[in-house]
Every structure is written in C-alpha cells, then in structure tokens.
Amino acid sequence: MKHEDNTMSPEAAALEQVLHHDIPLTQAMGVKVLSWQDHQLRLHLPLAPNINHKSTLFGGSLYCGAVLVGWGWLHLRLKEAGIDGGHIVIQDGQISYPLPVRGDAVAICDAPDEALWKKFITTYQRRKRARLTLHTRICAQNSDDQAATFTGQYVVHT
Numbered sequence: 001m002k003h004e005d006n007t008m009s010p011e012a013a014a015l016e017q018v019l020h021h022d023i024p025l026t027q028a029m030g031v032k033v034l035s036w037q038d039h040q041l042r043l044h045l046p047l048a049p050n051i052n053h054k055s056t057l058f059g060g061s062l063y064c065g066a067v068l069v070g071w072g073w074l075h076l077r078l079k080e081a082g083i084d085g086g087h088i089v090i091q092d093g094q095i096s097y098p099l100p101v102r103g104d105a106v107a108i109c110d111a112p113d114e115a116l117w118k119k120f121i122t123t124y125q126r127r128k129r130a131r132l133t134l135h136t137r138i139c140a141q142n143s144d145d146q147a148a149t150f151t152g153q154y155v156v157h158t
Helices: 010-022 027-028 058-081 114-126
Strands: 032-037 040-045 087-096 105-110 127-141 146-157
Touching: 010 027, 010 032, 010 040, 010 058, 040 058, 058 087, 058 105, 058 127, 058 146, 114 127
Parallel strands: none
Antiparallel strands: 032 040, 040 105, 087 146, 105 127, 127 146
16 A cells, blocks of 8 residues: 555555565566555566566566465465464466566456455464465556466465
C-alpha cells in the first residue's frame, strides 16, 4: 500500500527487504514492491535487467515474477494471520505467455476466494502443512493486458 506521501507501507517495505535478502536473484532482476493493498500485491519488473535478445522481457524473468508475487502475497497474508515460522515453497506452476512485454511490467496477485483461504489456514494450523493455489498475472506497466498468466501451487510447512 502506498501512503499519501508516496512511500511504501511498512508491510511492503519489509517484504522488499525479505525478497532481496532471502532470494538474492530479486536484486539482480530489479524487483521492487509497488503496493500491498486490499490483499492485492503488485511487484515492479523492470525491462533493463530482464531484457532478452528480442528487446522484450525474458520469459524466465516473467516466470520468476509470477512465482515471486504469489510467494510474496502468501508471505504477507501469513504474517497477517500471525504465522511467522512457516516455510513457503512453490510445488507446481503453469504459465502462459499470450503477449510480449516491451517495457517494464507489473506482477499482480489477488486474494483467492475467502473460503479457500480459511480452509488453508485451518489445515496449516491443524497439520503444520498446507497447500494453496494462487493465480497471478503480469501486465505491461501501463496496461491491463495480460502478458503472462500463472497458476501455482504453494506449500507452507514448518
């Protein structure tokens, strides 16, 4: 979430630090947290460090961005739920690339259905392990056109 003075919310700033510390590739990719608001996470993926031979965003970088925005979303929601010790891993993922990205991009993860979220939390609290499927997307920075769509199954365990 952005505050009125255009600074990041404390949650967004903390997530960016976690990403850069725990997943160093995010620094090389230039990943920045844009916002965390209404349970939607948005990450910035700049073209320059992720460019390919066609002057578009590299497919591997798009894949990483799609996985990372889901990972970050889950990290933030677990913190909100008071769960700090869980390890988040991607178990499975499928991506589609309908459009090239010729500039900077935004990776977006919206909340899944609230009933699925509650079932996930209940399962985790009971078994100390749970799976959640998240749908993420990547759009060119100033467009709603989806350049990549991703479905990932994330696992959280102690």
